[in-house]
Amino acid sequence: MMAHAADTRGRVEFRAVEIAFDGRRGPTPAVTRTTLTLEPGTFTAIIGPSGCGKSTLLNAAAGFIAPAHGEILVDGAPVRGPDPEIGVIFQQYALFPWLTALGNVDFALRRFGFSRAERRQKAMAALAEVGLRGQEKKFPGQLSGGMKQRVAIARTFAGRPKALLMDEPFGALDAQTRGSMHDLLSGVWRAHLATVLFITHDVDEALVLADRIHVMSSGPGRIVESFELSAARPRSAARFDAAQLAMRARILDLLRPAAEPAA
Known part of the structure; x- marks a missing residue:
């Protein structure tokens, strides 16, 4: 479900963002140059292997860490630190x-x-x-x-909030509870139409919730492929259509580790 024409708050832009952490031998890259736009009121999922930098990208959007290169803007204003109009939800409930x-x-x-x-x-x-x-x-x-x-x-x-950043919020829940939380979040989001950036490692979760899915490579992370979802809501992993199943297979293929070289 896309934002209505009147919904203009919450445009999030990543402009050539690179993120690195200090290491004993100098800066260690976590996210390579990433350019990405989240339109107001949309639900975007980022999925990738552990350590690929997807949570790091979210933390930068939240203003918790600063990019080494590039900038992140919300409604045209650079992110310089935490903003009360940007909500953040983690796996641990805080x-x-x-x-x-x-x-x-x-x-x-x-x-x-x-x-x-x-x-x-x-x-x-x-x-x-x-x-x-x-x-x-x-x-x-x-x-x-x-x-x-x-x-x-x-x-x-x-x-x-005009934007909501969610870092694997349902990762600690059992499958049945997670399914009910998907229904709940979808309903609340449709009612409020905040821009959502949702980090997950669960392909089915991304397919159930998102308008758009970006798949990241192993760290240092970069977006390797993006997918648009047009399936009607509400959705269920038990009722994926042929297009969703094909998309699921492609994403799983992208997430599969590269084959070991022959001895």
């Missing part, structure tokens, strides 16, 4: 254990200057949107993994 589900969402809304009553109303609505009505007073330790991630999603979308 919830405050001493706050309830409602308290965690309320805390994230404080930076926007809402009154206490407004924050409570928005937090309650956000929790209801992710299926947690009646769970507001529970602490993270009383919630399952899927419910914790629902709180994280509610907390992020309550602030109406």
